Amino acid sequence: MTSQSVSPPALASGVAKSSLRKIITASSVGTLIEWYDFYIYGSLAVVFSGMFFPEGNGTTALLVTIAAFGTGFVVRPIGAVVFGRMGDRVGRKKTFLTTLLIMGGATTMLGLMPTYDHIGILAPILLVTLRLLQGLAIGGEYGGAVVYIAENSPSKKRGALTSVLQTTATGGLLLSIGVIVLCRVSLGEEAFDSWGWRIPFLLSAVLVLFSLKIRMKMHESPVFEEMRRTGNLSRSPIKDAVAHKPSFALLLVVVFGVTAGLGVAWYTSQFYTLYFLQTILKIDFLTANVSVGIALVIATPFFVLFGKLSDKHGRTRIILCGLVFSAAGYLPLFAWIRHAAVHGDQFQMVLALTIQVVFVTMIYGPTAAFLSELFPPQIRYTGLSLAYHIGTGVFGGFTPLVALSLNTATGNVLAGLIYPVAITAVTAVVFVLTLRRGVDSPIVRRAWKQIDSECSS
Template sequence: MNTTPTTSNKQLFTVIVAAAAGTLIEWYDLFLAIILAPVLSENLFPKSETKFLETLAVVLSSYLIRPLGSLIFGAIGDKTGRKKSFLVSLLLMGGATFLVGCIPGYAAVGWLAPIMLLVFRLAQGLAISGEYTGATIYVAEHAPPNKRGYYTGFIQSTAPLGLFVCLCTVFATRALMSTPDFAAYGWRIPFLFSAVLVVVSYIARKQLGESPVYAQLKAAGKTTQAPISEAFQTPGNGALMLRAIFGGCAAQATLMQTSQFVTLFFLQRSAMLSPNTAILVLAAAILLAGPSFQFFGGLSDKLGRKKLMLSGLILSAILVPIVFYLFLKIGNPAELKEVHEISTTATIQLIGLALLINVATAMVYGPIGAFMLELFPTRIRYTSMGFAYNIGNGVIGGSTAFITELLKKTLIVGAMFAPLVGLIYPLALVIIAIIVNATSVPETYKNSLTD
C-alpha cells in the first residue's frame, strides 16, 4: 500500500480557502436563476399560466446535463490533473452567469430569450459538474487521512453559503430599488456581479499546485488514459456508483432542494408570504445551519460516514412532512389567498422550523463528499465520483423543485393535502436511500486514497 503524501498546515489552509471560495461562487451562480425564477418567468417567457413551471424546467436543464459534464471534466481531471479541470469549470460558469444577466427580455426578442437562458443554463450545468467534484477531491487528496471529512466539510458548506450569499445579494438589490425597477432591470445586477467574484477566485486558484496524491500517481506512471471506459468496465465499480447514487447522493440532493428551494417557493406560493419575508426566513436558517455542514463532516471522521448519513436520512424522513405542515399553520393560519405579512414571533418560528430541516440535511450532506471520493480508486476517482454524484445530485435530486411543483399542479387530492402533495417525491427518495444505505452501502472512512 502506498503512503499518502503529506501537506503542511499552511499549504492546506491555502488549498481550502482557494478551493472553497471558487466552489462557493459556482454554487452562487447556479442557485441565482432558481432564486430568481419568478422574475425570470415574467421577463423571459411569454405570458401564460404555466410560465413559472416552464422557467423551472429550463432552470432544471442545468441539472440534467451534469452527468455529461462529469464525464468531460472527470476525464480531464483523471488524465491531466485536478487543478486544470476546476480552473476551466470556474471560467465556464462565470461566463455563462454573466451572460444570463445580459439576455434581452421576451418583449424584445421573443422566443430567443428563453432559448438563450437554456443555453447558458446548460453551460452552467456542465461547469458545476466538474467544479464540485474537482474541489472536493483536490482538498481530500491534500488532507491527512483522519481528517478528510473535516477538511472536505469546508467544501460541503459552500453550497448553503453560496445560497446564503445569493439570497443576501438578491435581498440587498431588492431593498435598494423599487419593486417595478427590480422587475424591469434590477434582477440583472446579481448575475453581472458574479463576474467580479469569478475573476478574483480564478487568480487565487491559479497559484495552486497539483494534488499530491495525483502527482504521486502520475510520477509512478499509473494515471489512466481512458478514464470513462475504465470507470464503467472496472469490475464492481458500476455497483459502487449505483450504491452511491441511491444510498445517499440522490436523497442528499433532494433534501438540499427541499430545505432550500422548495421551502422558499412553498413559503411564497402556498403560505402566501412576501418574497422578502420568505428570503429572510431561508437566509437566516441557512446562516445558522451553515457551521453544521462542516461539523458533521468532521464528526464523520470519528463515527464513520455511513452512520451519520443514515441518521440524517431517518431524521429527515420524520421532520420534512411535519415542518411543511407547520409552515402552513404558522405562516398562513387563516388560509389567505393573497400575499400577507406575519408577526415577528411567527417569522422566528418559521426560521426555527427551516433550521431543523437544514441541520438534518447537513447530517447527510456534510459527510457525503468524503464518502463519495473514498469509494473509488485514485486513477478513476474524478470520473467515477463525478458521474455518480451528478446522476444523483443533478438528474434525480436536482429535479426536486420542478417535480414538487408539477405534482402540486397535476395530482388531485383534498384541499388539506394539496400544498403538501409535492413532498411525495423527496420523501420517496429518502426512504429508498434509507433502505439501500442500511443494507448495501459500505463504510469508507478508513479507506486509503492511494490504494
C-alpha cells in the same frame, strides 16, 4: 482491505497548516462562487419567469422557467463525464480552472440577455443554452474541488477539512439570497423587477476574476502527481468507471444509496421550501427569502460539525441518521411551516426551516470525505463527479418541479412531499444494504481491485 488502504493517502511528509489553509480557501472560494452562479437563477426564477416567454398563464411561465432551471441539472452528469475524464487524465487544477471560467461567462451572459419582447423565441432558447453551460461547468467543479482537498488532507482530519467545502453549496445559495435582498431593498420593488434582477448575475464577472486569481497559485494534487510519475493513471477513466461490472456497481450504489437522497433532501430544504413559501403559502418575497437565509446562516456550521464527528465516529452512521431524519421530518416540518405562516409567526417558521437544514447537514457534511474514500484515485474525479451529479442533479434538481406539479395536480399543499419522502427513504434502505461498512464494504473492495488491475496491466 482496511479503510486506510482504500482512502486517499496522506502525504508522507505531511502538509503544512498554512499550505492546507490556502488549499481549502482556494478550492472553497471558487466552488462557492460557482454555486452562487448556479443558484442565482433558481433564486430569481419567480421574479423573471415571465420575461423570457410569451405572455399568458403565469403559473405555466413559472413551471417552464423552473423546468429550464432543471435542464442545468440534467447536463451535470455530462459535465461530470467531460471534466471528470480531464481531471483524471490532465490534472485536478487545470480542470476546475476551466469550469470556473465557463460558469462565470454563462452567468454574466444571463444578466445581459434580452427579453422575449426584444428577441422573441430566441429568448427562451438562449436561456436554456446558458443554463446548460452552467450545468456542464458545475458538473466538473464540485468533484474536482472535493478530490483536490481530500488528496491534500491527512486521513484523520479528512471529514473536517472537506466539510468546509460542503458549506459552499449552502453558502452560494445564501450569498445569492443576500445579494438579491440587498438589491431589492436598495432599488425598490419596481426597479428591481424591471432591471435590477440583472445585477446579481453581472456580479459574477467580478467574483470569478477574484477566484481565478487565487486558483492560479495552486499546485497540482500530490496524489495525481504521484500517479503521473509512476505511470499509474487510467488510460480511459470513463471506461474504467462505467464499462466494468465492479466499478459500475459501485457507481450505482453510491447514486441510489447516497447522492439521490442527499440531492433531494438538499433541494427540498432550500429551493422547494423557497417556492413553497412564495407560490403555495403566498408569503411575500422578502419575508420568504430572509426566513430561508436566516435558517441557512444558523445551520451552516453544522456541516463542519458533522464532518468532524465523522472523523471520530465514522461517516456511515451520521449519513444514515441524516437520511432517516429527513425522510421522517418532511411532513411534520412542512405542516409546522404552514401553521406558522398562517399565524404570521416568522420565528416558528425559521425554527422549522432550520431543523430541516440541520438534517441535511448530517448527510452532506461527511459526504465529500466519504465519496473520495470510496473511489480509486485513478477514476476518483470521474466516478465521484458522476455519482454526485446523477444523484443530486437528476434526482435532486427536479425536486421543485416535481413537488410543485404534484401540488398543482392534487390541490393538496403537502402533496409535493411525496417525492422527497420516497427518495430519501429508499436511499436509506439501499445505503444500509450496500454501504453500511463504508470503505470496507465488499462492493468497494471489488472496485478497487479491478481498477488496480486495469491500470497496472
